[in-house]
Amino acid sequence: MTQRYYVFLISSVAAFGGLLFGFDIAIFSGTIPFIQSYYHLSEAQLGWTGSSLYVGCIIGTLITGPFAEAFGRKLPLIIAAAIFMVSSVFMGWSSTHSALIVWRIIAGIGVGAASMLSPVYIAEVSPAAIRGRMVSINQLTIVTGILLAYFSNYILADVENNWRWMFASGAIPSLLFFVFVFMVPESPRWLVSKGKLKKANAILSKIAGDEAVQEIALIQSRIQKEVKGKFSDLLAPGVLFMVMLGITLAVFQQISGANAIFFYAPIIFEKAGMNVKDQLFQQIMIGAINLIFTVVAMLLVDKLGRKKLMLAGSSLMALWLFLVGICYYYSLFDGYLLSFFVLAFIATYAATLAPVTWVLISEIFPSKVRTLAVSISTGMLWVACFALAYGFPVLIAVLDAPQTFFLFSFVCLTYFFILWKFAPETKGKTLEQFEMETIRH
Structure with missing residues (x-):
């Protein structure tokens, strides 16, 4: 092996x-x-x-x-x-x-x-x-x-x-x-942090071969240099802005409309007149497109860059959601038009906002507060996810389907301008290089 x-x-x-x-x-x-x-x-x-x-x-x-x-x-x-x-x-x-x-x-x-x-x-x-x-x-x-x-x-x-x-x-x-x-096996990094060097060496020998000893020394060096940030560090000049940007990235990923489709596709397709079996088949199509375009994102993110993908994604998602709203407004449910627009929206989301949001959140924070800032951003992501999952059935019942999708389209368009104005490009930069640029600005 x-x-x-x-x-x-x-x-x-x-x-x-x-x-x-x-x-x-x-x-x-x-x-x-x-x-x-x-x-x-x-x-x-x-x-x-x-x-x-x-x-x-x-x-x-x-x-x-x-x-x-x-x-x-x-x-x-x-x-x-x-x-x-x-x-x-x-x-x-x-x-x-x-x-x-x-x-x-x-x-x-x-x-x-x-x-x-x-x-x-x-x-x-x-x-x-x-x-x-x-x-x-x-x-x-x-x-x-x-x-x-x-x-x-x-x-x-x-x-x-x-x-x-x-x-x-x-x-x-x-x-x-x-x-x-x-x-x-247990994580060798955790074992080293707890002083269990013999067990760590045994595991790293399988992972890194002859370089196991050097890996342990490197891990020990990193652990010694790690400085844990405090909440007060998040208020430092430049850092607070990045924290707010991280929260914005996390929240908009959740309220863009994609999770409404993932969680409540049967409600969406029921309002288009589909029976239960057809609703569930549409979900298989959504899942397949989501998988295929996630692979596409992995191939593109280091070639095209984070900001370009996010801008393209938010603008195209606004377009697809607007066209979904038009389908409901004019009852254009014959053929495959509604399904095409929904699948195009999911494909765009899977290739852009879904994975690239996580990449940016992991890259934009200074090393001292990275763990703390990522934790806060992730926590707000789950809060936004909860809010959307709770509110969507009520929203689509109160506003009706066309207005709901027009609202999501407006959210994505708003996000496009926020990204265009404030999102950084981290492509091709080490975390240290980006951190130094952030400090200078």
Whole structure:
């Protein structure tokens, strides 16, 4: 077994957390046509059912960081896998709506943990030469999980107790993750930070071969030089602006309209007159396009640059959403026109805002406050995600479909001008070079 193959293997296991992350956020959409009538849910209750997962995500994000620092990366990954597995079964066989909400919040804790742990673990076990490629596996598995959830919903649509089996189907990939995560090693970087050099050396020998000793020395040197930032450091000249920009990037990614389609596609296509089976098939198309254009983004982001992709994405998304609104306004539902505009919107989002937002958030902050600033931006992202998931069913009921999509189009157009005026270009610059430029300005 070559060293790179070993790194790929353990990174793929860790990236299963990303797959379950994608699966859990997407599986709910297929249950909508069935649980709304089963529990007699109002639009606000449906929004709360969908968004309750993100309450758990916020909790999971807040508690996982300190837990992972104290106990390592492997144990929290095992716990996250167990949470996914147990919550999937209990969501599916909840006896009451309140019980379903409780188990969705618990599932969200696992989602929040995985959203943090999987990329961190992969980055810490991967050699520098292939780190970017390995971390990108996590984004691929997230969109793969979304597509698998859509397939699961489509296959189970005609089964008795379909919505229960849709939720419970998440236990299958969760079980695989739970079994395989026991076989991955602990993060060598964490082991070095705790003075467990013998164990770290054994793992790094499999990852880095003869360079294991040098890697340990390098890790020790980095740990010694690390200076943890304080909240007061976020108010420093230039830094506060970047923090506000990071929050803006995170929030606009969530309120651009894409997650409304990922979470509530059945409602959107129902208003176009489609039956349940056609609604769920449209979701498979959305998931496939999302996966394909995520790969496109990975090929483009280092060639075209971050700002160009974000500007192109926000402007095109505004156009596609406006045309979706026109389809609803004039009832243009014959043929494939509405589906084309929705899929074009998802393709644009997947190739631009979806991945590039994360890239920029990881690059724009000074090293001293990077961890703290990324944590704040990510936390606000989950808050915005919760707000959208809760509010969309109410919004589309109050405003009607055309006005809702015109509103999202306006949001994306506004974002274009914010990006054009304030977003930096980080392409081709080291983190240190960009930090020095930021300080000078």
